[in-house]
Amino acid sequence: MLGHERTDEQTAPNMNSPILITGASQRVGLALALALAKAGHQVVSASRSLHAQAAHPNIIQFQADLTREADRLALIEHLQHNYDGLRAIIHNASLWLDDDLQSLDTMFRLHVEAPYHLNLALGEHLAKVEKADIIHICDETSSRGSKSHIGYAATKAALQNMVLSFAEKYAPKVRVNGILPGLLILKEGGDEQYRRQTLKKALLEFEPGAQPLIEAVMFLLQSQYSTGSQVVINGGRHLKNRMT
Numbered sequence: 001m002l003g004h005e006r007t008d009e010q011t012a013p014n015m016n017s018p019i020l021i022t023g024a025s026q027r028v029g030l031a032l033a034l035a036l037a038k039a040g041h042q043v044v045s046a047s048r049s050l051h052a053q054a055a056h057p058n059i060i061q062f063q064a065d066l067t068r069e070a071d072r073l074a075l076i077e078h079l080q081h082n083y084d085g086l087r088a089i090i091h092n093a094s095l096w097l098d099d100d101l102q103s104l105d106t107m108f109r110l111h112v113e114a115p116y117h118l119n120l121a122l123g124e125h126l127a128k129v130e131k132a133d134i135i136h137i138c139d140e141t142s143s144r145g146s147k148s149h150i151g152y153a154a155t156k157a158a159l160q161n162m163v164l165s166f167a168e169k170y171a172p173k174v175r176v177n178g179i180l181p182g183l184l185i186l187k188e189g190g191d192e193q194y195r196r197q198t199l200k201k202a203l204l205e206f207e208p209g210a211q212p213l214i215e216a217v218m219f220l221l222q223s224q225y226s227t228g229s230q231v232v233i234n235g236g237r238h239l240k241n242r243m244t
């Protein structure tokens with residue numbers, strides 16, 4: 001289901017090869033979709049919910065639960081039948097769930113199965129565009145694990161590993177890279193103690209918001225010589241409190 005149809009009088013910028021962003025109904029993904037739209041890109045945003053704030057002439061919202069194969073197939077068909085190609089796919093959709101078997105299954109479907117399925121199905125559509133990119137939004141936690149979010153860190157590690165495989169599979173027409181954030185935006189409603197503890201985990205002790213990720217995406221979209229790479233944006237967290 002489309003949430004925001006462009007009216008005819010609106011200029012159709014680059015309508016024939018949009019950027020697909022998964023999980024752009026809120027927070028980082030929404031800010032990224034708006035930044036890309038304002039930069040002149042046509043954006044298709046796929047999330048379970050539609051968001052009024054994502055209403056922009058360059059943004060088409062497509063309602064999909066990406067843990068469901070049927071929804072992914074509908075999204076793939078929409079992209080293949082309505083556009084000449086794809087400029088990029090940005091796998092941002094994610095759930096940061098506490099550990100239990102059901103949550104692990106859900107996060108595997110969202111962080112691993114969905115990007116795997118969409119990348120395999122849309123590789124040829126990407127290759128139709130002069131310069132095409134796939135960007136996996138991972139998490140720098142994967143490099144060290146997380147005792148409080150074991151399933152989340154493991155599934156994000158799998159997402160990070162797929163950067164390597166798809167970079168080799170799709171070179172040279174499609175570039176595939178990962179972005180590894182540390183803290184970006186804290187969850188709403190968290191307590192002050194958690195906030196202070198989290199900020200202190202990095203050398204740069206502040207909550208940066210979506211901007212570092214937007215900047216990393218803009219870099220990768222214009223980069224001519226990056227594939228199979230990881231862009232880390234973690235405020236120096238890997239250097240804090242080292243056993244020197």
Ligand SMILES: NC(=O)C1=CN([C@@H]2O[C@H](COP(=O)(O)OP(=O)(O)OC[C@H]3O[C@@H](n4cnc5c(N)ncnc54)[C@H](OP(=O)(O)O)[C@@H]3O)[C@@H](O)[C@H]2O)C=CC1
Nearest residue numbers: 023024025026027028047048049065066092093094184185
């Ligand atoms: N926030 C942070 O500090 C950090 C974030 N990251 C990563 O950055 C990215 C953005 O983070 P953030 O904005 O906080 O993420 P949020 O958890 O706030 O939002 C995730 C997005 O994914 C979508 N989503 C969730 N489940 C599904 C589903 N089944 N199908 C389709 N879409 C789904 C949500 O939309 P809807 O519910 O409408 O489906 C939402 O738009 C994520 O990949 C996250 O893992 C990494 C490190 C730190």
Ligand SMILES: Nc1nc2c(c(=O)[nH]1)N=C([C@H](O)[C@@H](O)CO)CN2
Nearest residue numbers: 094095096182183184185186187198
């Ligand atoms: N999908 C999400 N992934 C992550 C989130 C989030 O809100 N949604 N939040 C974090 C934390 O902010 C963490 O980086 C610091 O505690 C990690 N991933």
